[in-house]
Structure formats: structure tokens, C-alpha cells
Amino acid sequence: MVACASLLAVSFACNSAPQPASDGPVARELTDDAGRRVSLPVRVNRIISLAPNLTEIVFAVGAGDRLVGRTSYCDFPAEAKSVPEVGDTLHPSLERIISLKPQVVLISTASQLEVFTQQLQSQNIAVFVTDPHDLEGVFKSIAQVGEMLGQKEQASLLVQKLRERAGTVEAAVKQKPAVRVFYQLSAEPLYTAGHDAFVTDLIRRAGGFSVTVDVPGAWPKYSNESALAAKPEAIILPTGGSMGAGNSTVTEALRQSPAVLAGRVYKINDDHLVRPGPRAVDGLEELARALHPDAFK
Amino acid sequence: MMIGTASDTVVSPARPNRVTLRKTVISCVVLAAALVLAIVSMSLIGSEQLPARASLCALASLGTSACGLTRDQFDILFQIRLPRILLAAAVGGSLATAGAGYQALLRNPLAEPYLLGISNGAAVGTMIALIFFGASEWTRPLLAFTGALAATLAVYRLARGRAGATPERLILAGVIVTTFLSSVIVFVTTLMDATRIRSFTFWLLGDLSGTSRALLPVAITIAIAGTVALTLNARSLNLLMLGERDAFDLGVEVGRVRIAVFLVASLLVGSSVAASGSVGYVGLVVPHLARLSLGSDNRISVPAAALGGALFVIVADTVARTIIAPRELPVGAITALIGAPLFIYLLRKM
Amino acid sequence: MLEARDLTIAYDQRTAVAGLTLSVKPGEITAIIGPNGAGKSTLLRALNGQLPRSSGAILLDGQPLERFNRRNISRRIAVVAQEAELRFPVTVLEFVLGGRFSWATNSGWGWETDRDLQVADAVLRQTELTELSARLMNELSGGERQRALMARALATEAPILLLDEPTANLDLSHQATLLALVRNRCDHDEAAALVVTHDINLAAQFADHIVLMKHGKAVHAGSPRDVLQPEILLEVFEVKVLVDAHPVTGGPRVTPLHETHRQL
DSSP: OHHHHHHHHHHHHHHHSOOOOSSSOEEEEEEOTTSOEEEEESSOOOEEEOSHHHHHHHHHTTOGGGEEEBOTTOOOSGGGGGSOBOBOSSSBOHHHHHHTOOSEEEEOOTHHHHHHHHHHHTTTOEEEEOOOOSHHHHHHHHHHHHHHTTOHHHHHHHHHHHHHHHHHHHHHHTTSOOEEEEEEEETTTTEEOOTTOHHHHHHHHTTEEETTTTSSSSSOBBOHHHHHHHOOSEEEEEESTTOOGGGSSOOGGGTTSHHHHTTOEEEEETHHHHSOSTTHHHHHHHHHHHHOGGGGO | OOOOOOOTTSSSSSOOSOOOHHHHHHHHHHHHHHHHHHHHHHTTOSSSOOOHHHHHHHHHTTTSOOTTOOHHHHHIIIIIIHHHHHHHHHHHHHHHHHHHHHHHHHTOTTOOTTTTTHHHHHHHHHHHHHHHSTTOTTHHHHHHHHHHHHHHHHHHHHHOOTTOOOHHHHHHHHHHHHHHHHHHHHHHHHHSOHHHHHHHHHHHTOOOOOOOTTHHHHHHHHHHHHHHHHHHTHHHHHHHTTOHHHHHHTTOOHHHHHHHHHHHHHHHHHHHHHHHOOOOSHHHHHHHHHHHHHOSOHHHHHHHHHHHHHHHHHHHHHHHHHTTTTBOOOHHHHHHHHHHHHHHHHHHHO | OEEEEEEEEEETTEEEEEEEEEEEOTTOEEEEEOSTTSSHHHHHHHHTTSSOOSEEEEEETTEEGGGSOHHHHHHHEEEEOSOOOOOSOOBHHHHHHGGGGGGOSSTTOOOOOHHHHHHHHHHHHHTTOGGGTTSBGGGSOHHHHHHHHHHHHHHTTOSEEEEESTTTTOOHHHHHHHHHHHHHHHHHHOOEEEEEOSOHHHHHHHOSEEEEEETTEEEEEEOHHHHOOHHHHHHHHOSOEEEEEOTTTOSEEEEEOOTTOOOO
């Protein structure tokens, strides 16, 4: 009797729940960063990542072998390069995604949401948004992805290690006066990191003070005069990674800044600074070492 | 035969409307004064506050004395703001003059470097220079000029029909060339990496913040030389404006003038786009205003357009660099915001 | 003054003018008449160098046309076209002053001299446009605009006038005035005029010499009396005409006879 009732209940639940993923029974629901409740199968074997940082996170929690699709910008770790590409971050190929038969597609920006969700859900493919804006968000992302992929333990181990490293850095620079930092994204036109940029959080934790921290937006085009007037003590030039050659020198307006005069222009791999993933802690360490070399003897 | 100024002793009733040397000189002097005023006053405005009196004093001394400005303030004024304002003047003057030239030559008040695809041609040329010859600055205006010229030739070839290149066909051809080149630009842009796309897109919309020290004098020289060159052909353009056949009959070397105008205009557009991307509407609205207020005679409307264009872009750029300070907008967005409604208003008046 | 010798103009696989010879002498008005497509306007355009010729020669003052530069030709030959492209606002005075361009010593630049203004005033008076000199060209009526075109051609002071349907838009009174102007010029200033017209009677009245064209050839040429014969006109225009003596001038008067004429 009870068994019948529970069977009935389950079947009702099945009917009223949102479209389940095709592989295996619907076992759980996770809430993503956009507040959506996403239904996922117990075991996720096929996952596609539509952002470089998410690819890194998937590999970092030990589920890299389950990645069946990535964007053309997902270039780390090296194993990622053998995963099939589905296009770029903003306009990936829907056909390619569907043909790869993923169970979940990981996306990081809400702007992709409208475009994809309806189309993918009609194919029984779940869409999960995870969009870290700061380091704490990265740790949360790692935990989320870990839980989703059944790698909870590995994920929490990773988070613990990363937290330790970050904690060490922050403790070392705690007593030091914050260094005035200017992050130059592009020399001409002059672009910098605004309030919402991921790297702004890293700069703060590394014992720096981004002179553009109050500028609204993530990557504003900045006035040359204001850059000059800001008189930064250190300038970060993100290079390598996915940057082109357009940022190899300090912009004209800052050539007489205290940073340049003191030789404090630091080139750091921008993948460590703008990708909200595990390597952000590398970036944090590099930033801190640049800004406060004496704290890390 | 003596060339003289209009005399008042000619037997005739009150002199009716024609453009005289006197009227031209007065208009140009007034506009030039307004330009100087704009340069001075706009250099007091920016995302960083500068003390007005000290700045004026420093400007008056032409940079020889700091007049109490701090080192940074002095640098902001003379290394960042003033060069930018001068570049804005050069770009505005060049584009307006080029527009006036195209309008006269193509006998169409709607002919404009952007509409005709010339700006896009110059942009593609600049892109090639940036991608393949990134380090060498001089390749930019050079390839921009080449691109502008190529676009001009393409437009002209496309427009050649049975009845010759009528203005309507020219505009149509221009639209075809513009859209084609736009696709080329979009294509190349999408091949760039993500961060470069952002900065390149901004530049495409008109960006005067690049302070290439070497290229500023080039831009100014070309602006002045181009305006002078076109003004020296003004009388021929006056006749061309009323029909190629008529101009031919009256003694204009149509072919030669056409080549000269195309070359000069391409040079003007090329130099502007290489320096600052596509600043739209200047070549359309400013010459139109000049003709409306001063008459269609190119002897007055070309220099007036040059000076007016310089003024227009200086003001537009000041808005672009202060309205959301310390962030900046592309100046092309501002010229479009001002230019489009102005253009609609002008069209209704026609 | 102006001569065409065995002139042929062909383009686009069409022969517009074939082996035509004519000569314009000072003091003479020559009318060129013929059915549509006869090549009259093409001939006119070629005579001042605007259309390239395929063979034959055009001689200006005895020299091949090619020897002259654009400006010099314009000082000797003026064209009165049928209409003007008026896409930009110009005043009548500015328009007429355009005729002085070929006399400017600085090519492409320069300002109008006192002489230029005097000439402009004179021609405006002659074409009765003085009151309208400050008005914009596109505010004028069709007839007024044609007079302005005439005025501009006169302002060039060129001794050879080529006119393409100059009376097309003019009312009767202005038709007569305009042609009287041309006649005057030719009589008093040793000018010569070549007038392409559809109006045979006007040609008869004002022309010293008529050239009848058909299919690009000059099929007949001579004085109005010689050329305006019913048989000739029937052959060229394919219409029956009556030619009698004009009651006032005594010259030939041509009246086409239509099938549907009412019998009075």
C-alpha cells in the first residue's frame, strides 16, 4: 500500500518536475549562480564547458576525462587541448554542442543564458551557471563543480589548499601599506580594471590598492589624464596568455609615473589574473611578490 | 587682366547675393577666432580638475612657464589635453573638408566619407598596418590613404553606368562598398582575441585618446594642406557642382579636378582615420551647415567647413572625455548623437 | 571659325554622326534640324570637344580642336544646354558669373573682377533677368532658367554659340527675344551660332543657313529657301507639309499637313 502510494508520488513528481536529463534517473537538483534550480542525473559523465576558467576547474577537481567539449579559448591544462572545440565563448556552435551529447553545459555568463537555455533544454541538456566574481566565488565554484561531478572530496581538498596559499599571502602583506596599482589592460585605447573586474579583488588581497577601484564596470576605457593624475606606484601589464602584442608597453600618459620611474612595471600572465579559476591563486602570489617583494624573502 | 576685390563703383543697383573676398575673409577670421577660443577653453576641461587661471597663464606663455601648475598638472595640460584637442581639430577639419569636396564633386549634399565607404577603406588599411606592421607608426596613415583611395576607385568604378556616374549611382555604389568593407572589418575583428576586440571596436567608433607624438604634426599638416588644395580648386568645384557637362563647357578640366579632389579627399580621410578611427557625421553635417549659412560657393564653404569641422569635433570630444569621467566614450558616438538629429532637422528644412 | 570635316562619331555600336561636314562663319546663324535621333545634339556636343570623335576633323579658327586646352576652347565656344542640374542653391548672379570662369587667370581659384561683374550685369539686362539676379536658380520658372543659361553663355563672350533647343521652355515673347539676342550678337559682334531646334519656322526666320540631318548624315544644307522644300521635308520627316511665303518676312513658312485636318 505504502509502496503503491510512494510509487504514485514518485510518478507525480516525475511529471511535474522540469525536463530531466536523459541519462539515468533524476536524482538531484542543484541551484546555480543565476538562482536556477537545475536537475541533474546522479552521475554526470559528459560535460561541456563554455568558459576557460570553468574548463580549468573541471580538470582541477579531477573530472577532466569527462569533459567532452570546450571553447577555443580553453587552453589549460594541456590535456584540455585534445578535447573537441565547440566554438568561442559568446557564440558557440549549438549543433556541435548537441551532437556531443552532453548532460550538462557549464556557462559563466548570464548573457549566454537566454540564447541557450531554451534550445538546450529542449534537447534534455541541463545548463548550469557558475560565475565567480572574486576569489571567494572561485572557491565556491570549485565546490559546486565538485559536487556536480561527484568529486566532492577532491574539490574540497583543492579548495583547502588554495585557501591556505591565499591565506599565507594575505597574512604576509597584511601589515604592509597598500601599494597603489594601475592595471593596464590595453595601452591604446587605454583600458583598465574597474570595480567589477575579477583582478581588482586579487590586487586588494595581494596588498595593493587599485587606483581604479571605484570606476564602475569591469573593463572601462580610462582617461589618460586621470591615469596620469593617479600616480600609481606599480603598473601591472598582463601579457602572454590570450593577450595580443598590443599591451607590451606602458601607455604614454603613464611614462612619467612613479611606477615607471621606479622600474615597478610587472608583466604577469593574464590568464592568472582574469580567469576566475584555480590559477588565480598563482596570480595572487605573483602579484603579492611583485608588490611586496620584501614580505617573501 | 587684373584680379581685384569687388569694387563698389560698378554700375549696378544694390549688390545681390554673391560671395566676395571680403565676406570670405571675415567669415574665416570669425571662425578661426572661435576655434582658438574653443582650443583654449576646452583645454581647461577634462576628467581632472586644473586651476583655471594658472592654466590660462601657462597656455598664454605657450608652455614656457608653468605659472604655478604642478608638474603633473602641467603634463596633463600640455602632454595630454592640448595634443588631443589639436588632433581633434585636425581630424574634424580634415573630415569636413573631405565631405565638402565629395559633395561638390558628386553633386550630392549627402556624399560623405563614411557613407561612401571611404572611411571603411581607410579603416581596413589601418587594420592591415596594425596587424602586419604594428611597430612602425608611419604605415598607418600610409595604408589608410591607400585604403581610402582603393575604396574611392571601387565606388567610382561601380557607379559608372550608361549615363556616366550619376550622383544616385554613386551613393548606391558607396553603400555597397561600405557594407562590404564593414563585413571585412567584422571578419578580421572576430579573428582577433577577445580583449583586443574590445579596444579595437572602441577605436573604430572614433577614438582621439591615442597620442602618437610623431603623427600629430602630420595630421595637422595634412588637414591644412588638404583644405588649401581644395580651396584652390573651389571655383572649378562651383561649376562642377552644377553639372559635369556644364563645367566642361565653361572651361573646367573636369578629369583633372576630379582626380585632384579624390586624391586630396582620400588623403584627408586616410590621415583622420589612421589617427582616430571613424568619426562619423562630421563630413555630412558641417559642410551642410556651412553652405546653408554662407552659400554654396566653395571658396567660402570649404574653408568654413574646415574650421567648423575642427570646432565641432573639439566640442564633441570634450563631451566624450568628460561626460562619464574618468571613463571615456568614443567620440564617434557623440558626433552621431549630435549629428543625426541635426541632419534630420536640416533635411526637413531642405 | 568652326568647321567639321567628314566628322564621324560612333559609340556603343551606334553611329551617331556619319561623315558630316559643315562650316560656321562669323555673322551667321546655322540651324540644325531633323527628326529625333538624327544626331543633332551629339554633333553639338562633339563640336566643343565634349564627345570624342571617331574620325574626321574639327577645326577651330583653322586649327584642330585638340591643339587647344579646355579654357581656350571655352573662350571661343559657348554652349547653351537644355537644362541645368541645380542640386545646390545658387543665385542667378552666381550662376551667370560662372560664365566668366574661362577668363580667370588663376585656374580653379580667384575672385571675379570688375570686368566680370560688368559683363554679368550687361547680359542680365539683355536677358531681362536683372530683377531676378538675387533669386535662387531653383526658384525660377523653366523659361527664366533657360534665359539664365543663355545669359551665362553670353557672359563667356565667346564668339561661337552652340545652342541646344534654346527655346524649348520659353513662351512666345521670350522665344523671340532670345533669338533676337543671338541674331544681334551675330550681326554686330561677328559672332556665329549653331542652333539645334525642333522649331522649323523659328529656324526659317532666324537662320542664315540650315543643315538638315537624318541618321547622322547631313542630307541637305543651304539657305532656308533651298532646304525647306516640301519634297525634302517629306523625305526627311516623313510628313506632308505645305510651304508658303511668310506674309511678313517673305521667307519660307512650313505648315505640316495632318490627316485629321478639319476642312474649313
